[in-house]
Amino acid sequence: MTAQPETIASTTTAPTGKRVLLAAPRGYCAGVDRAVVAVEKALDLYGPPVYVRKEIVHNKHVVQTLERRGAIFVEETDEVPEGETVIFSAHGVAPVVHQEAAARQLKTIDATCPLVTKVHIEAKRFAADDFDILLIGHDGHEEVIGTSGEAPEHVTLVDGPDDVPNVVVRDPEKVVWLSQTTLSVDETMETVRRLRERFPALQDPPSDDICYATQNRQVAVKKLAPEVELMIVVGSRNSSNSVRLVEVAIEHGANAGYLVDYADEIDEAWLEGVQSVGLTSGASVPEVLVRDVLAWLAERGYGEVQEVTTAEESLVFSLPRELRSELKARGLATTGVSDRA
Numbered sequence: 001m002t003a004q005p006e007t008i009a010s011t012t013t014a015p016t017g018k019r020v021l022l023a024a025p026r027g028y029c030a031g032v033d034r035a036v037v038a039v040e041k042a043l044d045l046y047g048p049p050v051y052v053r054k055e056i057v058h059n060k061h062v063v064q065t066l067e068r069r070g071a072i073f074v075e076e077t078d079e080v081p082e083g084e085t086v087i088f089s090a091h092g093v094a095p096v097v098h099q100e101a102a103a104r105q106l107k108t109i110d111a112t113c114p115l116v117t118k119v120h121i122e123a124k125r126f127a128a129d130d131f132d133i134l135l136i137g138h139d140g141h142e143e144v145i146g147t148s149g150e151a152p153e154h155v156t157l158v159d160g161p162d163d164v165p166n167v168v169v170r171d172p173e174k175v176v177w178l179s180q181t182t183l184s185v186d187e188t189m190e191t192v193r194r195l196r197e198r199f200p201a202l203q204d205p206p207s208d209d210i211c212y213a214t215q216n217r218q219v220a221v222k223k224l225a226p227e228v229e230l231m232i233v234v235g236s237r238n239s240s241n242s243v244r245l246v247e248v249a250i251e252h253g254a255n256a257g258y259l260v261d262y263a264d265e266i267d268e269a270w271l272e273g274v275q276s277v278g279l280t281s282g283a284s285v286p287e288v289l290v291r292d293v294l295a296w297l298a299e300r301g302y303g304e305v306q307e308v309t310t311a312e313e314s315l316v317f318s319l320p321r322e323l324r325s326e327l328k329a330r331g332l333a334t335t336g337v338s339d340r341a
């Protein structure tokens, strides 16, 4: 998933000495793309309304765009009329949510990212072997609720390094850690280090739980951060991976970092004395919003844009099984790419 770092420079206006360093990879990941396309295809297949439990992905623009097409976002399945179609978001759900939907005869489409499903499977496996599972993640995040729900008796949430002293386990010889997919890699490693100090027999997950997209976007930001005075991250406040990008930027040398949903949220005062602006976007952010920020910056003299690439991404997930079979039965395309261009 990684490639040799490469820098593409393009000057779009007369040089002012002011520039934008644009991180790559940024924006949509494979799991978000799949989830958004799933809603779009469901709308094509069944017509509006199509119900979606929780925000399909944590991005204001994406949610509002799908709402305009006829998606109705609900908090729980009991808000969905019996017999209707409901889509589960990319963050995943606990088994009890599937049971509730079945009890109401809802037709379900599960858009859980396969990389979240992988963590669910790990949780089930370690619970079956009677491990205490220390799930590193943010209290209340939908993904953490879903993963914990696979094995509530076995999972203990560890919300960062400072939470480690509070952890209680049944048998320190039989403990494993798993994590939310969208955490800061560095902070998670610090949490694991402190957990291992307390529980030396702590087992690692079979493979990285922090997903490729989260890791790649953090690596790109780490490369840019020392070279910019200001880092702008396009993303929503409830997007865990986007919030982490701001933190990573500041930890690695940017003087300031801000999260914005839209270009018009940028405060001109942030640009005072700034020559180099870093720009990236979270894994649930369509590229059109980044282009709007580039245009906003160009109008203020930051017309020189250099894209700095630290990895190439080509992963694509197939659509949820329930959708694929129905699309196939109707002779419709089972692939598609959402508004990522």
Ligand code: SF4
Residues within 6 Å of the ligand: 029, 030, 031, 032, 090, 113, 114, 115, 116, 181, 182, 211, 212, 213, 214, 241, 283
């Ligand atoms: S951020 Fe990672 S885990 Fe979340 S949807 Fe994207 S690829 Fe999947």
